[in-house]
Amino acid sequence: MPATGPSTGARPARTTGTTTTGPLSAAPATGRPGSSPFVDLDRAAWIRLRASTPMNLTAADLERVRGLGERIDLREVExxxxxxxxxxxxxxxxxxxxxxxxxxxxxxxxxVAPGPRTPFVIGVAGSVAVGKSTVARLLRELLSHWADTPRVELVTTDGFLLPNAELERRGLLGRKGFPESYDRRALLRFVTAVKSGAPEVRAPLYSHLVYDIVPGAEVVVRSPDVLIVEGLNVLQPARPRSDGRTGLAVSDFFDVSLYVDARTEDVASWYEERFLRLRQTAFSRPESYFRRYADLSDAQARARAREIWSSINEPNLVENVLPTRGRATIVLRKAADHSVTRVRLRKL
Ligand SMILES: Nc1ncnc2c1ncn2[C@@H]1O[C@H](COP(=O)(O)OP(=O)(O)O)[C@@H](O)[C@H]1O
Ligand SMILES: CC(C)(COP(=O)(O)O)[C@@H](O)C(=O)NCCC(=O)O
Structure with missing residues (x-):
């Protein structure tokens, strides 16, 4: 569908509902100009921007981005x-x-001219089950409807997880999703190649069904207008190198980044609900790594989901993911029903 939007598009909201704040968890905003590098908009202020942005997605388009059990509606999208x-x-x-x-x-x-423009890279970070892939898929659909960004590709960082056999060798099977469970060098090489303007860049592929890297499978990125890189750890700062110097981080190659944020208790319950739904669908397939969970009772499945959450995903959120929130250009804060209640933007 061609984009029909006005050339100016979204404008910053004016006074009501717009404040400047520190961390999202901090005390209410003071609104003092210059007190923070962020602009904080409540939902009312943000949705006023809708008036200057034409709808470019139909219900049929939306169907394509609906994932398992999602109840995301057109109004939230709009x-x-x-x-x-x-x-x-x-x-x-x-x-x-x-x-x-x-x-x-x-x-x-x-x-020494730089050659053709490289893809505009958007990083999407946040906890397991916070809704990163839903946001990333929605943005891919919506962005591709604007005239100057029709080619949007999406890569998830799970493809850069070390294979299970290697995780097991390193004693990391119980730490899948922690920074050390990834081939961070390969991920950095991937984004570097994309931002160097390489015409074709390849990423490995992870299967949630078999819970492992798919040998030989790849995602090929062919100089899109926009590349969305979605994953738990995309905002991790650079690690010190063995020579004591600090290297580059994946996020050094992002043009803009988004952190999807919510209360930890809400994310835990979304994780549990998703686990229960998967039990009735993906887990029951013969090739599923979680085949053994398909026959669990509701109570047993909930208990197992809580166990995985509190032993792997919650510690990773607290220790590694949440501390990167302040590095994002945009933070979306979600309520228990997944509706976005606040948007925080860097002033830039
Ligand atoms: N905007 C939304 N509205 C309703 N449900 C959502 C929304 N975003 C995510 N969900 C649900 O929350 C769960 C986690 O979302 P998902 O995108 O899979 O998270 P992640 O990619 O961060 O692990 C899924 O069950 C998904 O259906
Ligand atoms: C595959 C994941 C590490 C997410 O990876 P990402 O794409 O964010 O890099 C995560 O969804 C996962 O499977 N974690 C392991 C613990 C669990 O089964 O929930």
Whole structure:
């Protein structure tokens, strides 16, 4: 569907509902100008932006992004994600202008011009089960409907997890999703190649069904307009190298990043609900790693989900994922019903 939006698109909300704050968990905003690098909008302020953003998604388009058991409705998409996609689309246009400025500055005939523009890369971070893949899939759909970002590709960092056999060898099977369970160098090489303008970049593929890397399978990224990189740890800072110097982080190659945020208790219950639904669907397939969970009673399945949550995913959230929230350009805060209640933007 062609984009029909106005050229200016989303504008910052004015005074009501717009404040500047520190961390999302901090005390109510003071609203003092200059007191924070963020602008904090409550839902009312954010959804007013909808008025200047035309709907570019039909119910049929939305069907495609509905995942397992999702009850995301068109109204939430219109009020929250549509303005967000417009803002991201405008940021992509801004990056294209920066690229053009660099090319002009260096001069086409100089021999050092940067060449064609590289993909606009958006990182999407947050806990297991917070809704990262739902947000990422929605944004892929919405962004691809804007005229200047029609080609949007999505890569999830689970493809960079070490294979189970290697995790087992390193004693890390119970720490899947922790930073050390990934081949971080390969992930960094991947984003570096994308932002170097490589015409074709390959990423390995993970199967949630078999709970392991699929040998030989890959995702191929062919210089899209936008690449969304979604994963628990995409905002992890760089690690010190063996020579004591600090290397680069994956997020150094992001043009913009998004952190999906919610109360830990809510995320735990979404994890549990998803686990219960999977038991009736994916887990019962013969090739499923979790085949043994398919025959559990409701109570047993809930207990197992809680056990996995509190032994792996919650500690990872607290120790590794949540501390990266402040590094994001945009934070979406969700309520227990998945509705977005606040949006925090860096002033840039
Ligand atoms: N906006 C939403 N509305 C309703 N349900 C949602 C929404 N976002 C996520 N969910 C549900 O929450 C659970 C976790 O979402 P998912 O996108 O799979 O999380 P993640 O990719 O972070 O692990 C899933 O069961 C999903 O259906
Ligand atoms: C595959 C995951 C590590 C998420 O990876 P990501 O794409 O965020 O890098 C996670 O969904 C997972 O399976 N964690 C292991 C614990 C569990 O089974 O919930």
């Amino acid at each position: 009020e929250v994600y549509l303005p967000l996609s417009r803002l991201l689309n405008l940021y992509a246009a801004g990056a294209a202008r920066m690229h053009a400025v660099t090319s002009t500055f260096l001069g086409d005939g100089s021999g």
